[in-house]
Amino acid sequence: QQQVKQSPQSLIVQKGGISIINCAYENTAFDYFPWYQQFPGKGPALLIAIRPDVSEKKEGRFTISFNKSAKQFSLHIMDSQPGDSATYFCAASRDYKLSFGAGTTVTVRA
């Protein structure tokens, strides 16, 4: 049973466009929400993370929006580049454990 639900499963965006990935959770005990980026043949790498007492966090072209009341959070990739083509995972943490969403494969067309 997936504790974190992620959508869409895949998306295609033109270079320079905006990619938006959404996640939802049920367990209010989660206390940390990271996003990971994974390229083929590599392990996931932390992209950006947020704690539930913050509504938005921006790092470069990547922004997390967090809605605690709705138990939802999303990743926005601005000015998408071909090098952003990868699989993105949202996750939620509690008790030394990360629960991952199913992943979103993002393809950026040049």
Added chain:
Amino acid sequence: KAGVTQTPRYLIKTRGQQVTLSCSPISGHRSVSWYQQTPGQGLQFLFEYFSETQRNKGNFPGRFSGRQFSNSRSEMNVSTLELGDSALYLCASSLNGPPDTQYFGPGTRLTVL
């Protein structure tokens, strides 16, 4: 600093055999977590170790076990392999465990025939 290393990178086993995978964390990191990644189930948490103690465990059968040594290196063992155990097994290290940033290794690709 060297990253997380996992050995071996690839393994082929047959049903019923057992396998041991190894993970060397980043120097100074005391927490090691293990995950199974498959196309159907995604990334599933196996267990987390900190200073040789298992602090949390995922919903996997008892055939999956692990341990951590005093130098923080970790091993996971899968006994009586099944076809469904074919997966990429990822190890991640962090200073003190989630929510500290986890750094993933490249994984061990296990194929069970």
